[in-house]
Amino acid sequence: MSLDYKEAINLIESRHPGTKLRVLRSFLKDLKPLVARPEAKLGSCRSCGMPTTAKVCAYCRLALKIEQLT
Structure with a gap:
């Protein structure tokens, strides 16, 4: 086709x-x-200090969820 x-x-x-x-x-x-999307402002993760566009980076959010499950 x-x-x-x-x-x-x-x-x-x-x-x-x-x-x-x-x-x-x-x-x-x-x-x-x-x-096209507006440029996101890059800041530091409150938990680990790595660059992120959120207050807490995705890695730390995931680590926190895993910690809460165990």
Whole structure:
């Protein structure tokens, strides 16, 4: 089935050169705002001092959960 799509796209490209490039550029233009995110501020973990974007790093949070289970 995907070969059918590939053949169709190649046929369109052969009849209208540049179509693949225009589709790709349009896709990337639409995708860019979806993946863009504001820069997170990097701080230090209250527990171990390692860099993190949260108050406590993921490792320390996991270690605390494991400690609470045992």
